[in-house]
Amino acid sequence: MAQTVAQPTATTPAIPAKLPLKAIAPWAVFFGILMLVLLYFVGAEQGATSVLNGTDVHEWVHDARHLLGFPCH
Amino acid sequence: MNSATVRNLLVRGMLAGLAAGVLALIAAYFLGEPSVDKAIGFEDAHAHEHEMEVVSRSLQSTAGLATGVLVYGVAFGGIAALAFCFALGRVGRFGPRATALLLSGTALLAVYVVPFLKYPANPPSVGDPDTIGKRTTLYFLMMLLGVLLAVATTLLGKRLAPGLGNWWATVVAVAAFAVVTGLAYRFLPAVNEVPRDFPATLLWRFRLSALAIQTVLWGGFGLAFGELAERLLNPAPAKAATGRAVPAAH
Numbered sequence: 001m002a003q004t005v006a007q008p009t010a011t012t013p014a015i016p017a018k019l020p021l022k023a024i025a026p027w028a029v030f031f032g033i034l035m036l037v038l039l040y041f042v043g044a045e046q047g048a049t050s051v052l053n054g055t056d057v058h059e060w061v062h063d064a065r066h067l068l069g070f071p072c073h
Numbered sequence: 074m075n076s077a078t079v080r081n082l083l084v085r086g087m088l089a090g091l092a093a094g095v096l097a098l099i100a101a102y103f104l105g106e107p108s109v110d111k112a113i114g115f116e117d118a119h120a121h122e123h124e125m126e127v128v129s130r131s132l133q134s135t136a137g138l139a140t141g142v143l144v145y146g147v148a149f150g151g152i153a154a155l156a157f158c159f160a161l162g163r164v165g166r167f168g169p170r171a172t173a174l175l176l177s178g179t180a181l182l183a184v185y186v187v188p189f190l191k192y193p194a195n196p197p198s199v200g201d202p203d204t205i206g207k208r209t210t211l212y213f214l215m216m217l218l219g220v221l222l223a224v225a226t227t228l229l230g231k232r233l234a235p236g237l238g239n240w241w242a243t244v245v246a247v248a249a250f251a252v253v254t255g256l257a258y259r260f261l262p263a264v265n266e267v268p269r270d271f272p273a274t275l276l277w278r279f280r281l282s283a284l285a286i287q288t289v290l291w292g293g294f295g296l297a298f299g300e301l302a303e304r305l306l307n308p309a310p311a312k313a314a315t316g317r318a319v320p321a322a323h
Binding site: 014015016017018019020021023024026027028031032034035036038039041042043044047048049055056059060061062063064065066067068069070071072073 | 078105138141152158162163168194196197208209212
């Protein structure tokens with residue numbers, strides 16, 4: 001009996017507490033940029049622009065670049 | 074305390090991205106690679122001069138593919154986890170699991186489907202090497218546009234909700250998203266560089282497999298990250314829910 005009474009309050013979804021923007025910002029800036037750099041190397045390095053010389057990065061991730069939808073060559 | 078929560082969510086996002094990347098890699102290897110091989114076969118049959126192989130095909134289709142897909146999974150997992158930190162408790166009455174799945178579906182739409190419908194994925198031998206700069210710029214621009222529009226749609230929905238109610242606010246905001254995306258499609262330059270005799274079925278299969286890879290990636294990420302986030306943020310209710318399942322079975 002106690003369970004049927006307890007159930008409605010337990011299943012009512014509570015709005016989760018917001019994380020303060022000040023706590024998120026440093027992580028978002030630093031890791032956001034880091035993640036974008038990773039995406040750049042998978043998606044565009046040695047294609048449209050090059051930071052490193054040669055074509056090794058391009059050739060190594062060649063299939064992933066095609067299959068993930070990035071313009072390749 | 075809150076900064077530690079953000080760090081924990083970020084780590085979990087990258088791990089969930091890695092796990093989703095493994096699933097996407099399986100999809101890419103079995104669904105995508107056969108089309109890539111056939112397209113390279115077409116390229117070799119039509120090329121006048123043969124390029125020297127820097128990385129062998131067997132490495133490109135295994136270790137190379139794995140590197141690309143897993144790094145992509147981890148990177149987007151991290152970004153999505155940071156977006157989740159902003160979204161949690163701010164987008165509506167959604168718990169961690171529902172927020173994660175909603176976010177992940179939106180991300181699939183914003184960073185993949187929106188660019189894909191205008192500039193779809195192309196197999197080897199489709200695409201003029203001379204226009205790579207223009208095509209890359211347009212593609213990243215569409216990704217950025219997708220993300221900005223998704224954020225704008227969410228803010229618009231929140232703004233309209235008190236007046237229209239949640240349902241109609243969502244309908245109006247999503248309709249605005251569709252209209253603006255359609256206008257962008259209309260005014261951005263078209264790219265069509267498919268060789269005249271390239272097999273249409275091969276192009277269709279390649280593009281379908283590319284879409285499948287992303288669906289697996291984001292679907293897997295939403296479920297995995299949602300579970301990890303739920304366990305981190307709501308450890309007690311999750312235990313109570315499983316405990317209650319036993320008496321309910323009588």
